[in-house]
Amino acid sequence: MQTPSEAPSPSPEDGSFPARRQGVLDWLIIETRNERFIDNILVELGERLQAAGIPVARATLHFRINHPQWLGARILWRKGLAEGEIDLYDYGTQNTALYLNSPLYVINNGGTEVRTNLEDLTEEQEQSSLYVDLRAEGLTEYIAWPLEHTLGKRHIVTFASDRKGGFEDEHLAFLAKIVPALALVSEIRLKNRFVRTLLETYVGPHASEQILAGATTRGSGVTVGAAILICDLRNFTKLSDLWPRDDVIELLNAYFDAMSEPIERHGGEILKFMGDGLLAIFPLSNPDAAENLLQAIREAEAAIAVLNQDNLSKGREPLGYGIGVHVGDVMYGNIGSRRRLDFTVIGPAVNIASRLESLTKETKRPVLLSRAFVELAGCASSMEHLGAYPVRGIGEPIEVFAFSGNEPAPKLRLAAG
Incomplete structure (x- = not known):
């Protein structure tokens, strides 16, 4: 009997990739309910997407957060990382040239998609440090979409590929399919974090733990x-x-x-x-x-x-x-x-x-x-x-x-x- 490590790698022709892709969506909707932290979900999502034949090498989530000190947070996963990286952004970041020239600005101001071929940047895109840095990492294509939460709250998800030629249409179609589920899953965690932050801000960390415990x-x-x-x-x-x-x-x-x-x-x-x-x-x-x-x-x-x-x-x-x-x-x-x-x-x-x-x-x-x-x-x-x-x-x-x-x-x- 072959062990998993000895088994041949699946190929698109053997029918396993469609099943795995459906499995990613099922996992995201059903099996993440016991995972408290959205950064852990993003890491596992990236790994499952790769296993399902989607050439994602990098993914990020960008949230506006209700915090007295921080305007927003970015959660980053890269291929091979066992943990997500979390960066916090000060109030005022939204006024910097780096943000105003970024795809995040476009999405936050009503854009529905920003798709960039990193292998062939335009002269204007060459002025973006984000695109230049992503290309230097060996990435070939980048796409950003809004994460629509309730009551018009908008956040952002991005995916990047290191496959030569970037994503194929079927890859992007599947990624677009999971975005609504990711929006739902992330909103639950974001609101849980908001409740905790709210209590910590107004009653302190120990009292907030007592209140959250009932x-x-x-x-x-x-x-x-x-x-x-x-x-x-x-x-x-x-x-x-x-x-x-x-x-x-x-x-x-x-x-x-x-x-x-x-x-x-x-x-x-x-x-x-x-x-x-x-x-x-x-x-x-x-x-x-x-x-x-x-x-x-x-x-x-x-x-x-x-x-x-x-x-x-x-x-x-x-x-x-x-x-x-x-x-x-x-x-x-x-x-x-x-x-x-x-x-x-x-x-x-x-x-x-x-x-x-x-x-x-x-x-x-x-x-x-x-x-x-x-x-x-x-x-x-x-x-x-x-x-x-x-x-x-x-x-x-x-x-x-x-x-x-x-x-x-x-x-x-x-x-x-």
Whole structure:
């Protein structure tokens, strides 16, 4: 009995290619339902097309994506690649000469097909770096079609061949036949990704995972130990009254970038922005949570200092802020009305962090830490002890420390045994 590797390669005359081609379409419509990622589908599609006698050596998918940072994404497969390559494009890319002279511009503006013979480029086509680069890769023909999603949303699929003479008419007829199925399959994955991006953007990565896993019932949640950070911008009401609206928005965005990026970089999760403030937690499931929070504050202070230098150079007042830090158990879950929920944390520990943030105004220190937190972090010797302060709503006075960012926090160690 011949093994698959010993069996003769099929030829167009033996009748296997038509069956394989139908199999590609059946696979795309029926068997991809358990594959979550469209880049994996594109890779397998390319391999199946080759096995079915379609001389595709390169394929791409181009999507406009709903993301706060990125305008679009390209997924690329080349013959021999086991994984797809994903490139993201900034907002503003649509205004570049590279895009305006590309077939993508033609399709996005109503074109139904762009077909190019790479073996015999016209003088005008020779000015396109895309076509020149594809020809340098040994490709012979390129074709781009729209991927029509619902409600008029249009994306793009492209195929390129390395066969001498390019695609035959039967090849293109089959590729055109699978495009509607590819549009349906890609739209499902794109919308799944959009939902995830939307949740990550507005509630954070961990909360989004909880919600997508089914934590959507009011009152559902868990109790977690966390280091809690609450930050507030000083004199924002005055600034918003005096400055033009666009300048205020620019100021807030720059301030939140300076505060948020270090928090997220060191494993914190920002649960919400509250006007000119934010609430973040560092779950104690990470043994370095307290140290990570301190490092995030150091880097945020440095970023705010740079921002203030820029503000001063523009004749603006430097920004002030207050940060309160505490540690304790919090209830993490869904709270709200029957139809409008907020995935957040509540509990006495959150209230204490909030009170410490307010206390920064009285103490004239921008960052205040509770004794409970500095004992967890093991950093009392490097912080300034301010004494005990009565805190509204709390029975006992709280031992308060002012943050000093000059010395690094000691590395936490877990005792053996």
